[in-house]
Amino acid sequence: MDSERVASSQKEKISELLKEDGRSTIILIGDPGLWKTWLEREISKNKVIASSSCYTTLWINKAEKYSSNLLEEAISRQALCESPNIEEWEEQEEEEDEDGKKTEGEMATHQEENKEDKKNYHLVLDGEGINEMDENELVKEASSDFKNLLPSVQPDHLKIIMTRRTTKQSGKVIKFPSMSTEESLNLLKNEFSDHQVSGELFEFIAEKGRRSPAAITMIAKALKKVVQRDSRDLASAIGKAAYYEKPDRGVNELISCAYDMLPSDVLKNCFWHSIQFFRKYRSIHYNVLITHWIMEGYFEKDREVFELEKAYRKAHGALMDLIDRGILKAQDVNIVVMEGAALNMIDSRRKGCGGIDRLRLASVFEKDGGTVLGRVSPLDDMIRTVCSPKKLREVLTLLIDGSRPCEEDHSTFFNLMPKLQVLAIFKPTFKSLMSSSFERLTVLVLRNCDMLEDITGIKELKTLSVLEISGASSLKSNPDELFDGMAQLQSLNLSRCPMKSLPSLPKLTKLRFLILRQCSCLEYMPSLKELHELEIIDLSGATSLSSFQQLDFSSHTNLQMVDLSYTQIPWLPKFTDLKHLSRILLRGCRKLHILPSFQKLHSLKILDLSEVGFSNFTEIKLKDPSTQQLPFLPCSLSELYLRKCSALEHLPLTTALKNLELLDLSNTNLKKLPSELCNLRKLLLNNCLSLTKLPEMKGLEKLEELRLSGCINLTELPNLNDFPKLDLLDISNTGIREIPDEILELSRPKIIREVDEETNQAEDVNRGRGGMFMTAEIQAST
Structure with missing residues (x-):
């Protein structure tokens, strides 16, 4: 039975069970990533239910353990999603005006009809934690909570649907078998129906996605996007998917590959924010998700005047692109969910969300999800709570261009919204802030406020998160x-x-994210020892910062990222046994000459020492002399950046770096390269002028990307047989003049030979002959 018939058959079975009278429980059995959740969503989307089409689906997903609070939150989110938009409010106002003309009897009948809840409810319990709970107890508890929370709903209008790996139950159980390679290939053909799907590479893809229909769907949609951009790149993209290997625990390789095919950092930012959000919450209104993205600053550029309306259009375009790629999914008309098979991906970007987001809303309000914003919608140059234009007192959330409040006194304007909880003003034009209007605020954003002179009014905002x-x-x-x-x-x-110095911080005992980017006047960092909850310290671009009062950060046990890039610090505070610290970014710290020991940072993944002014690692003094004989770097490291350490001639001991996947040695004077890095995937050697010939690198069998751009004294092509998985070779602006024809005819790797100086984009010499994937920018990843 092929995959299409499996889906159709199981959909019919679920549909028949949902049509049966009375309350019932349906159990869907199968491995993660199979058809279970997808089929339930398809049934909901197509309204394949009992004779009444009036229904609501409540999702509880990715929870460690079921609780009544989870059900209550699901009901609240659904209510927000079903509330009318602004245009519908205006229509309702007209109806209310008409209702005022009705007789009392007519009104009483109308109200009584509205009290009657005739909906059918589907309660979907889908998650690894829930999967471990006893089924009978779970059904009993969920049914009781449902009755308490929605007493007007008849018991026989509730259907409970559970997705599980195994069950001891009999009866209403539907099993989902894994696909064969042939079935996987048929699914790929169906998804990629406009193009011929045949040959060994497609069989490789089908085999990779055999246990995950979602992975097949996502990679097929990603390939379609490649064709839309330039059909000449299709062959290389297929090769990339077929040979793609990336260890990402619990995630199919094709899903990671589909992510790598996202064409912009903006889409990737939206992708990772969505993962943070949907790990906790199954679904949300699309406008709430868009508002999150805008507030985090994903659609702002340094030299571009920000316009809220324009940002909304860009964010909506990003949303539709992610939906087209199968990463996000439209569930009903206004609700979006994320493909669950992608939720276990790990953000391996150099800065990650912690170094990009402006607010970290998804983390701060992880217990409230989208409900902290309420239901929002764009209107003119605002995004605000959906409510009647005549009832601004009900507004909870408001995003607004700064020019708007200047039409009248800003305190008068905001006094119309006494319940305001979330306020973001972009480029405000007032000089001082009156706090009397914002007594209930939990979120206040004053962005690009270059006219603001006095902020003493915020002292009274005691409810801010x-x-x-x-x-x-x-x-x-x-x-x-x-x-x-x-x-x-x-x-x-x-x-x-x-500011040259910060206001007092010790009383901010719940502070988790301290973001002081580009505070170029800040000279001194006070002690943060009372801030035990700190997760992010971002002082990047504080170019006058030269000292810390605090000598030891070891008490900050929740610390995940420290970014001190382009500061003037000569030494770092001590780090010991910080189990969550995964990123230390010290790019451009040219005066740095004393480091703490990194040996006990067992979670450290990314270390950036680019542009640090030393020629040998022995010049770096360690605070703890007992670590001098140990390898300088922890074995957990996956990315090491040493670019533009122009005097660097020797690497530290690298034999312990068995997990290193990216090494950036661009713009250094290194003559000898490591060969023991068996898991290395990317090696960046751009502008290494001392390189005249690459040494033996037979140990780098997993290398996928080798960049040699600007190595003008390099005249010989490396031995490509040493790199069987190589996808991209950049030899632009090198001394290499000839490429053998047998290499040009290969489908892999893609070879970049020339660069357009005006666009800074690369030209593939083997493009059109199966050369590997898309036009690429020469600049190394940052």
Whole structure:
């Protein structure tokens, strides 16, 4: 039985069970990534249910353990998603005006009809934690909670659907077998129906996706996008998918490959934010997700005037692109979900979300999900809570261009919304902030506020969980006690503010994210030892910062990332046994000459020492002399950046770096390269002028990308037999003049030979002959 028939057959079985009268429980059995959740969603989408088409699906997913709170949150999210939009509110107002003309009897009948809940409810319990719970107890508890929360619903209008790996139950159980390679190939053909699907490479892809229909769907949609951009790149993209290998625990390789095919950093930012969000919450209204993206700053550019309406259009375009790729899915009309098979991916970008997001909303409000914003919708130059234009008192969330409040006194404008909880003003034009209008605020964002001079008014905002005041170039003072009353604050962003010292921070005991990017006047960092919850410390671009008061960060046990790039610090605080610290970024710290030991940082994945001014690692002094004889770097490291260490001639001991996947040695004077890095996937050697010939590198059998651009004294092509998995070879602006024809005819690797100086884009010499994947930028990943 092929995959299409399996899907159709199982859909029919579920449909018949849902049509049966009375309350019932349906159990879907199979491995993760098979058809279970997809089929239930298809049934919901197509309304294949009992005779009444009035139904609601409630999702509880990715939970460690079921609780009544989870069900209550699911009901709240669904209510938000089903609430009317702004245009519908206007229509309802007209109806209400008509209702005022009805007789009392007519009104009473109308109200009584509205009280009657005739919906059928599907409660979907889908998650690894839930999967371990006793089925009978789970059904009993969920049914009881449902009755308590929605007493107007008849018991026989509830169907419970569970997805599990195994069950001891009999009866209403539907099993989903794994696909064969042939069935997987048929699914690939169906998804990629406009193009011929045949040959060994497609069989490789089918085999990779045999246990995951979602992976097959996502890679097929990614290949379609390649064709839309330039059909000449299709052959190389197919080769990339067929040979793609990336260890990402619990994630099919094709899904990781589909992510790698995303064409822009903006889409990747939206992708990773969505993963953070949907790991906790199954579904949300698409406008809420878009609003999250806008507030995190994904659609802002440094030299571009920000317009909220324009940002919304870009964000909506990104949403549709991710839906087209099968990464996000439209569930009903306004609700989106994420493909569950992608949720276990690990963010391996150099900065990750912690170094890109402005607010970290998905983390701060992980217990409230999208409900913290409520139901929102764009209107003119605003995004705000959906409610009647005549009832602005009900507005909870407001994003607005700064020019708007200037039409009237801003305090008068905001006094119309006394329940306001989330406020973001982009490029505000007022000079001071009146706090009397914002007594209930939990989120306040004043972004690019170059006219703001006085912020003392925020002292009274005692309910804030998130605060951003960025780009306040005209700020005249920041009182030391400014934050003393903000005991609930979790995220603080003061980027690009002209302060030489920070206000007092010790009372911010719940602070998790401290973001002070490009604070170029900041000279001194006070002690943070009372801030035990800190996860992110981002001081990148604080170009005047030269010292820390705190000598030891070991008490910050939740710390995940420290970014001190382009500061003037000569030494780092001590790090010991920080189990969650995965990123230390020190790019451009030219005065750095003393480091703590990294040996006990067993979770450290990414270390960036680019542009640090030393010629040999022996010049770096270690604070703890007992570690001098140990390897300098921890074995957990997966990415090491040493680019533009122009005097660097020797690497530290690398034999322990068995997990290293990326090594950037661009713009160094290294003459000898490591060969023992057996898991290395990317080696960047751009502009290494001392390289005249590559040494033996037979140990790099997993190497996929080798960049040699600008190595002008390099005249010989490396032995490609040493790199059987090589996808991309960049030899632009080198001394290599001839490429053998037998190499040009190969489908792999893609060879970049020339660069357009005006566009800084590469030309593939083997393009059109199966050369590997898309036009690529020469700049190394940052």
